[in-house]
Amino acid sequence: MIPPPVSVRLAAALAVAALAVQPAGVAAEEPDRPSAAGRPNVLMILVDDLKPALGCYGDAVAQTPHMDALAARGVRFDAAYCNQAVCAPSRFTLMLGSHSTSTGLYGLGSHLRQALPDAVTLPQRFAAAGYRTESLGKVFHIGHGNQGDPESFMVPHFKDKVIEYVAPENVGGPITREEALFGNVMLDRIGQLPRGAAYESPDVPDDAYADGRVTAETVRRLRDAKARREAEGTPFFIACGLARPHMPFSVPQRYWDLYDPDELPAAEFVEAPDGAPGVAIKRGGEINAYKPIPDGGDPEPGSELAKTLVHGYYAGVSYADAQVGKLIAALDELGLAENTVVVLWGDHGFHLGDHGIWTKHTNFEQAARIPLLFAGPGVSAGAATGQLAESVDVFPTLTELCGLPTPRGPQPIDGVSLVPVLKDPAARVRDHAYHVFPKQRLGRAIRTDRYRLVEWIDHRVPEAPALLELYDYRDDPLETRNLAEERPQVVERLRATLADYPKPLKPGETPAQAAAKPAPPMTRAEIAAGLEAHD
Template structure:
């Protein structure tokens, strides 16, 4: 009798173990079927690349990614400042008058109830890794990551002794240091070279695990200061660099549209007010170009490693810049405005088996990234997500969304078809200044139509639509 009992116990135990192993196997297979995601953020990268049309910038690796991916020709950030833009994108929620304001925004403080994209993926079996600058604050949304890493050293990352001494221990918000550096050093001397190497090492480790990964790489350049190894400066001839066509501030444009580009003014050699000398302006443009080519090379190393490890066919690659950047357009530098140059962003996605080097002219905004990646991963969005998936565009369909909304401080912009309409509003949402550009006839944004009598009906319609689309909580205080 005892033998029979023990046999039954052993049989039941074996069944239970078999069931457990089968369930684990099914779980592992399910996880393995989910696509990996290589999430590449590039600080201050504007869509001035060959894959976006004619450009002096040499970016062969980004152009190669575009040739295998889908290029969004009309992607717009929801707020043109790094910390706020990243928190908005990663939470899938819009900026409001009181939420996601500036570079120092923290997702945990501004929108703690929103489940971030990396946390959702982590909760659904993904290994999540943050390398470099993903959020502005390294401890923001900390629960979302299995590991985080940032290169050690002063954030300005100078390599030449005289620049290190001049900079001392200054941070980006403090005066001191030069605006660019041309140093004869290796690629790994600067942060982005180290970030690329760390990303490649992580790919090698992730290769062997039986679960999907979300590997986020946040590259620092072309953020100021424009520091890049000499060989990337040498790719360009200074005498071929021109100032932008719209190097002017028209009188019809509201004064509120312009700023003193304080971010650049913090650096030695930059006048504290007034226009830059033409030669200085061209040297800055040269430095920006060099930095883009430098970061392009680092991203190329990571993409080559992804292919070498046979992970390419299982991995979605998405590359984005956190906002646009002015290189003298409207005599502005940096971001912090609602002209198109500050709002329009590079956005390229490569989905194995689906993308093949096409360009979309449909309007997308950065809060659309979250729901798109979630759909591609076969998951469900949290109720807090406000964006709209652009997977139908990836599948070759035309989007039925022809608008986006962006803001910076009091300025709120509705982008609709070819029209760019901006209002500066007070706490009650009442406009005190406005501008309207029609990009079909005025792509350089030199002729403000908002105050012209013939456009008043259009302005009235756009003003109503702006308020309908800027988000239900736009005027709500936190």
């Protein structure tokens, strides 16, 4: 039987939820859980390409007073990692609670509903519990042939630009490569289009760019949400996505003026790690879509161009910070702060010339590590934790914080709830983080407090030996040397951890296709558990 369209299935699910009957894939309400009227609101703030270049994370240069103030209200995760360092897949992991290796959603152009037609995303879970769900700005990735997931939210998405110019010298010409990619137009001739400017700094107000407009609209939606809650008792789930500091660094002049170019940090180690496999290294890529970066190359370390790009990134961070300040101020002014859970999440990190790499798309620390802040009811104030965390953990954490049933699918739920850590930052719920990046090989990584192991496997040649990386962040935080051959016992231990994860889907493979194959061999943990059961 052919299932009805996703939008029809969602509408039906929400209708039965309103009658206190849960949709398929959503557990029944537990008797001791509060009704929707008694639950806290949720404001998710998603910031594109934001690594922990924030004052609250110890960056002495970053001018981020508003994110720092938000951190002071709640819990800061100092060891949080994305599950894949590129926009669309990272946002899928957040909204599904599923690793890329569980869904096959590895690409910018991956389509969620083609891979998982019956998935219940994080906002859908909240809608089924009586919340009004809305999205603004860059929430799901839209572009590169991807339309995001319109079915996830109850009202039409408020979309604005990611690639934007307002300086006179950068407007009025033909569409640029990145404008076309993010506009889902001319996708068959991207290489024939001109490159856009890598940065601009006109003297304009915040709302000259999309993030200012998205923030202003989110504030208006918060006012409406307060009135709706007072009249109807309906809590809100609002996701607000900010585009900066994603390139181009198109940011109002006053945010550039916050920084002295001579005081900005420069990459300390600009070479590939000694002994790293070639597949781990990135050269060029996204950065080459912009001028004046050398076409097909990278900025020279220490060059004026490299310094300007670092300046633009920090200006973008401060511009995003100002928008966060407006959102938190609105919560305070409207009297919503005490009953609203706020999450601030960066979708992945960003290379600024370290290892000679720019932007993201790697398994290295600068691409994988992210800021993650929680504040609001049920969250300790003014605390920091070294608990390792992943993007997939946000889904079960928010459902538990807000009194919703524990998510159990229908998609794989790979995250764990961080609520014990939000209540006691010394608590621990996992001993490692897992992430992945697909290139010619698939690189799966285990990050512990001290080490990162990356195992690169070749799906095309299953019998080919894996390529391995091992980095010791206690003794070598800049990843200058691959230690995989020197520390075989550490490699063996971390590969055993990796072996306990389900077999990864191949790029382009859907869960349904994988399920139709013969069952894979049992993992070591499954064999051990079976032996114990028969002892």
